[in-house]
Amino acid sequence: MRRRLVLPLVLLATAALAPGALAPGALAPAATAVEPGPRVERVALGEVPTARDATREVRTDRPFSMLGVRWSGAAPDEVAVRSRTDRGWRPWTPLEPATDRASEPLWTGDARTAQVRATRDGRDVTAELQLIALDPGPAPAARQAPAAGPGGRPPVVERAGWGADEKQTTWAGQATTTRAVAVHHTAGSNDYRCADSASVVRGLFHYHAVELGWGDIGYHALVDKCGTVFEGRRGGLDGDVIGGHALGFNHETFGVAMLGNLEQARPSPEMLDGVARISGWKLDRAGVPADGTVVLTGQGGSLHAAGARVTLPTIFGHRDVGRTLCPGRFGYAALGDIRARAAAAQHPPAQDPPAEEPPAEEDDAAQQAL
The missing domain is CATH 3.40.80.10 (Peptidoglycan recognition protein-like)
Structure with missing residues (x-):
């Protein structure tokens, strides 16, 4: 049964999404893979030191703007990530599962540092994860x-x-x-x-x-x-x-x-x-x-x-x-x-046909000219 990846400690904001507004399988070895178009770095978190709070921090070689994770074995109960920009650390964000082996991705904007934490049955399983840091590259002006x-x-x-x-x-x-x-x-x-x-x-x-x-x-x-x-x-x-x-x-x-x-x-x-x-x-x-x-x-x-x-x-x-x-x-x-x-x-509402104008009254001069 697929578990929901939800982090209870994350506070959920209720602000409206204002248009244009800014809101506050087996794992591959740790390596950088350069692909045509988007640039991707995949990091096996088991090779990354663990902090005292069971988080693992990765600084990538190049900036990224999207993060995701894959795992081996059973899905974690909870997975959360956060990224660091020039303005500091963004809030921890839980990742929902996309499949039984990977999370949905998270758009981070321009960043180079990420932290990840994951648990299963209350135990830290971050070492079983692989971080996917993605730079999709510039997109054309959307038309x-x-x-x-x-x-x-x-x-x-x-x-x-x-x-x-x-x-x-x-x-x-x-x-x-x-x-x-x-x-x-x-x-x-x-x-x-x-x-x-x-x-x-x-x-x-x-x-x-x-x-x-x-x-x-x-x-x-x-x-x-x-x-x-x-x-x-x-x-x-x-x-x-x-x-x-x-x-x-x-x-x-x-x-x-x-x-x-x-x-x-x-x-x-x-x-x-x-x-x-x-x-x-x-x-x-x-x-x-x-x-x-x-x-x-x-x-x-x-x-x-x-x-x-x-x-x-x-x-x-x-x-x-x-x-x-x-x-x-x-x-x-x-x-x-x-x-x-x-x-x-x-089913758009039907438009009323334009009202017919009454026939114009003929004046006496016109009648006399006929």
Whole structure:
């Protein structure tokens, strides 16, 4: 059974995610691996000295802006990391599991030093972890493809627009149908600028495609706190392909991820609107009402057994089908708002036809001229 990686001592903020605002397998040996595009350093923490508080500190050779961890054996009960910037140490942040062998990544911004701690059954197991420090490299200036007219696809930053390295896309693709939308949060930091969103997506792409071995990013679409929508998995917008976002329920679902940790902060109205627009459009293409329900069959490995038939809203939260906090307490509480917005986008209110003007009265002079 997959355990939740939650650190009880972390205080959860309840501030809104204001757009653009800054918020306060076997392990490889310790080595630096330089890869085309993103730069990655992988450090076996068993080779790093332990401090008295059971933390292990790593200073990387080059700056990083995203962190993740892998482990051998059973998953730790708790994993948390923090990074140091020019302004000092950032708060400890718990990492949620992405798989049974690795955590979700955390966006840190520009940093060179990280600390990690992990426990299982109250015992320090940090030595079983490998730290992944990632610099996704500069992303191109994100440009949205325009909306495709009334009822068409909303504006989206396509893969080329955020700099997807298609040489790393090794997933061949598998067709499915779309009957529901699964909403996620990326469980990373809320401390990113909207100008950094394309780099965050680049980092997630590399982490999923290469570090987790999925061959592509798991989500079909991603939305930042300014409401910008990014294309995710190749072929997943205008087509219907299986994602890698909800174990046991990747078939027949479209995965949308909100960039940030919505266990700690409320989603902005712009973020909710972006999620609703892309979700409503995708479901509308499939003839599915955004405020309806659907029965999905579990494939196993999740909260529901293989073959279980589960009734869900057509826009549901990841935690409804998985052993996870995703999409966070504030993200989950916003699902009703997302459904209402998506349904409204599917069925915009009809506009009253313009009132007919009464016929102009002809004056006496005009009558006399006829």
